[in-house]
Amino acid sequence: MDSSGSKIAQPHCDSEEEGEGSSDDGYNDGLHEMTKKECFEYYTRVQESDGFDVPEFPNVFALGIIVPYLIPGEPFEDESSLKELNTCSLLAVEDFNRRNGENYVFVKVGKANMQPVSGAMFFITFEAKNKNIGPVETFEAKVYAGITEMEVLMCRRKKVATIDQEITHPVLKRK
Template sequence: MAPVGKQKKTVKETSTVHRPTSKASVGAKRGRDDGDGKPKKTVIHRPPDEKLTDEQIHEYYRQFFGSQGFIVPDYGGRLCGGVGPYSVTNNNKYRQKLVKDMIQKSLRIYNRKNKVNFEFDKLVSVNAGAVAGLMFYITFNARSGDDAPQTFYSKVWKTFNGYIKVQFCVIGSWYISGCWYISGIWYNSGLSCGICV
């Protein structure tokens, strides 16, 4: 009789790597062992600890569409095609540089288009979701001279081949009852806030 309760499945398949001292074989170039020709891989499958409830899924979509992707629950990345927080930690230099480059490109485009000179001040949050690459939803603060920092919202697409395209970069003002006021326009999240049509 099988044990009752959730079990974590772990599958681990590895093979010994033989590194020749002379010229590498074609198999080695394809990521295969020189000896047996089988792929070198380690696969570990661990199902999520818990299944998302219908309420969590509805809340995710309410927040995603209400904020255009800039505010989402932590579990958003667990949904197929979902957007979730993108961790930019001190020990991940690649992610830090990538986000910094996207912010700089967003500000260059915003400054050129609006004939202003904002400079990056502080990162607030980064969310990302997979779409033929990654779509980033970046919230950051920037200053123009000695003025108080402004909050910017930038949506940036990084394709599989590394191309970075800024979808938009705007200054955000208010978020009230699920509605955003961005650059003079109220965006309705589908909730009744009394301001949006």
């Protein structure tokens, strides 16, 4: 479970490492089930970030995993999907303001991950500014966008990693 109490998707992990008798050998589509190493990496990143900072796993086929959806610096040309992310972020800011007696306004989406469910579970990182005081701040929101409804499951100010965490974490290591 993540910090909002939601269950995290559990992909099937191949018992073998890629290229060593993988159960996907017969498909010849270039995809494979997650290896044990990839599963460990996936679960570690999901647990550490609550789904907000999960990297792409190239050539992996797994149902229901959290994947990058809007990546900073990469073109995102699907207007309707960007509009949906903006709508989810606006709802999240409204929910945050109502629960905390704050007065933030949505500025822009920074990045988003998505988990396919009956609809989509979005893990959105966005910017918002307090109308009254202060600079733009970074927020994280987990929003369910169903077929006919949207629901904010959580919205918070983004946790900031310390320099020590960035340097010692195997994925965040500075180059």
